[in-house]
Amino acid sequence: MKERDYLNTIRSLPAGYAYQKLISQKENLLTYEIVDLNKKMADILQVNVSEAAGSRVHSLNSPLNKEHQYLIGKYLEAFKDKKTVRFDHYLEYLQRWFRITVTPHEAQFFSVVFYDVTSEKEPEKNENKFADNMGLLAQLDQQGNIVELSADWYSLTGYKESSLYGRNMLELIHPEDRVKSKEAFLKVIQGETKSKFINRVINKTGAVLEIEWHVFMRGSAVYCASADVTELRLKEEELNQRQVLLEELADNLPGGIFQLSVSSEGQISFPYYSRSFLAVYDISDAQFKQNAGLAFEILHPEDEQDVLTSLQAAENNNIWNAEYRIYTQDKKVRWIRGKAKSTFLNDGNVIWNGYVSDITEEKKQHLLLQESEEKMRNLYNHLPGMLFQLEIKDEKEFNFNVASEFAEELFGVSSQDILKDPSVFCNLIFSDDVKEVSNAIKKSMKSGGVFSKEYRICHPDKGIRWVRTGATPKRINESTLNMNGYVYDITELYEKEEKLKKRDKLIADISSRVPGVIFQSVSYGRDDFTFLTATGSIADLLETEISEAEMVKIDMIELLSPDDREWMLHKMNEAREKLSTFREVFRIVLPNGKEKWVYGSSVPEKMSDGGIIFSGYLNDMTEIKKYEEALKKSETRYRKLAEKMKEMAYHDELTGLPNRRLLVDRLEQQILQCGRTEAKLGLLFVDLDDFKKINDNFGHDIGDTLLIRVAERLNASVRETDTVARMAGDEFLILFTNIISFDELTAAVNGVLRALEQPIPVEDNALRVKASIGVALYPDHGNNVQELLKNADKAMYQRKHNQKDGFSVFEKNMKFL
Secondary structure, eight states: OOHHHHHHHHHTSSSEEEEEEEEEEETTEEEEEEEEEOHHHHHHHTSOHHHHTTOBGGGSOOGGGGGHHHHHHHHHHHHHHTSOEEEEEEETTTTEEEEEEEEEOSTTEEEEEEEEOHHHHOGGGGTTOTTTOSSEEEEEOTTOBEEEEOHHHHHHHOOOHHHHTTOBGGGGBOGGGHHHHHHHHHHHHTTOOEEEEEEEEEOTTSOEEEEEEEEEEETTEEEEEEEEOTTHHHHHHHHHTHHHHHHHHHTTSSSEEEEEEEOTTSOEEEEEEOHHHHHHHTOOHHHHHHOTTHHHHTBOHHHHHHHHHHHHHHTTTSEEEEEEEEEOTTSOEEEEEEEEEEEEOTTSOEEEEEEEEEOHHHHHHHHHHHHHHHHHHHHHHTSSSEEEEEEEETTTEEEEEEEOTTHHHHHSSOHHHHHHOTHHHHTTBOGGGHHHHHHHHHHHHHHOOOEEEEEEEEETTTEEEEEEEEEEEEEOSSSEEEEEEEEEEOHHHHHHHHHHHHHHHHHHHHHTTSSSEEEEEEEEETTEEEEEEEOTTHHHHHTSOOOHHHHTTOBHHHHBOHHHHHHHHHHHHHHHHHTOOEEEEEEEEOTTSOEEEEEEEEEEEEOTTSOEEEEEEEEEOHHHHHHHHHHHHHHHHHHHHHHHHHHHHHBOTTTOOBBHHHHHHHHHHHHHHHHHHOOEEEEEEEEETTHHHHHHHHOHHHHHHHHHHHHHHHHHTSOTTSEEEEEETTEEEEEEEEEOOHHHHHHHHHHHHHHTTSOEEETTEEEOOOEEEEEEEETTTOSSHHHHHHHHHHHHHHHHHHTOSEEEEOOTTOOOO
């Protein structure tokens, strides 16, 4: 296993891990130093990793110190018996149970692992604490579907939340483990609790992970408290057998681990070295066992003395760090980086524990990087402005760390002069602008916001020039801050802006004579909107004289009518946050208490200082609103009249049925629909037999009432999707939709005839009505509305001519008789 992989594995364990060194031991007192720890252990100690590494535990401001004496007793037990000690302990300040493993190693070193077992100790308390648990938590239903997961599941599986919720947990299990996992799950459903059950999970990338489960039922839900033990089980063994771990890691690292022993007489030996150490030096194991000094004999002649000298010098500070060259067996030059830490033994010997790696490719890349840096240097030195880094200490002392070469073109002084003496630059600033520049820098330092300022400098040859500086502050430490920025000449731009200001003044003069108000406002946060400027017409809008100084103090929110304030604030904030155009009609309350309707339109734009500037137009809509209200009333009356006219245009006035126009429209729509569904349509042309006799014998009033009753019976005999329409007099049309077969249409026609079989009561009379019906089928008897109507009409006349009282289906040889 590679060193990098080992460190990443240790630091990503779902348990706290620390590697520590014993400093002193007196009876029940123990002093030790944390050599290394992972993020989980730092979270348990409630300290930063960088703060804890290399520190003695009692010097840390950790809540664990209150329970330290109990832990020291266990540490002493491990050192006394020289074996691993494992115990469970409840940390009051975290309110969690931990299984703690203490493993002594060689010399004074020992490791400690804190594994969260709260889910095992107090499973009931984990039901609603998914977010706080340091392991993997899940809630399933009784079918094994995922109801809820802790965040660690997403990191473990690589799936997003939306991909896991509702999914069956068995889908994540390795196929070979699904049968036993399902059996275990069924036992849990039956009331059994499963602890320390291990199976394999496959994550999104296909990696197989070993998971230890604690599963139990609560109510109708299944709860799982789990941990990824893929690496943990291996690491427990490695921590107990550190030598085995070291060998496995050393042989797979992209470099070599070694232990160098230097006796008090200067004799050297290598008590330990990994196979990858030999690979880095291109030496065989047999060669090295025969001559350990070979590691020094193959040093490049130019680097040999530097390496030996650096080893001797490193004895004073315990750390050796060097880069040097060696010759491989094929006489090629290889660059090596060596790092080691020394331990002084009582017998005068020095032990160096270290690591070497091949950095030949890194050196090549370094040369390429140097070339790239040179190109970048040429680039920024030729920019039409000066790139700089200004270092400010204690808000008083300042120096330029970087100043590009364009400084000479821009300021008439060289970048070297500015780097040597920052006052050279300061003395160039126009005297009237020095205070403003200084205040702007202080404001940026205090707020952390961007420094942006336009000011004048005194160029030795060109005279007064305008420049613009933009810089971003970056806090290095409590006393030091760097301003990284760019300064460039804007003299020509400034002159153009002056011309624009004159033009703007002219525009303002003109706009003051235009109805409405042209304005600009600014916002630096939610619900913060203030006028910057507005044309003179604002006095007309507010019906009061107002100066520019008074205008910028107006709270635009206070102007809004209380009835409109809430929704208007929402719209204004929305435009601010989305930088979208604002267009609304709303009410304002004038200083005199009068209420006005106003149309407002504005476009937001983000400024360099973070604020949002709105440029827009306001217009008095009060009179227009009055006209709108009158128009609405008129429109309401017109709408009701139009609806009545539409009803009359598409419906029969006597029966209320659709008329021929509406039926034709629906028939056209249904023909289009049939083109997509391949269904058929049936069209019936219904003519009441001998209806004239009814009118002659009983009068037209009775005849009209009878027509209404017939319409009702026809409507009742068809489906809601079908249409019954009155053509004129005693003629009706019926449209049947979604006809599947001719038999279905025939059944529908017979239903219509049956509806007319029973006498129809009209006042004191029971009148019988019969009908002749012509039937046409779409598309068999016509592909358009006119053909279907004509052919249904022909079939009706054929029936009326032959025998009446029944129906005839259109045939091609039929004619009007």
